Amino acid sequence: MAQQPVELILLKQWAGYLTLPVWLMDGRGNLLYYNEPAEGLLGVRFEEAGEIHADQLAEYFQTTAVDGAPFPNEKLPVVVALQQRIPNHATVRVMGFDGVWRTLAVTAFPVEGQGARHLGAVAMFWENPDS
Helix, strand or coil, rough: CCCCCCHHHHHHHHHHCCCCEEEEEEECEEEEECCHHHHHCCCCCCHHCCCCCCHHHHHEEEEECCCEECHHHHHHHHHHHHHHHCCCCEEEEEEEECCEEEEEEEEEEEEEEHEEEEEEEEEEEEEECCC
């Protein structure tokens, strides 16, 4: 794997210290990392998840709107942050690798480096059982 920009390396280190679930993708839409708190909500350890590209998220994690209606992959907050380079938020239902449905509030933002370099996106999420 090629050397990552220092901003992404630092974000990965930062995420490793947080108790809030964090997901990090590079500018090409490849999953770089998610932290231990995210593992609990996604039902799989990061090391076991394998390579996931933004276009494949719906294949790995069945996602619906809170009411059970279909939720398009391109509307997932991390995909919006990657493709449109704007922050985004949504509350969705996600089935993890463990087969458990969870209602998650997801907020994502693009990662822009110096010189307007698009480096990727970060998503933070938490369980939202009241939705």
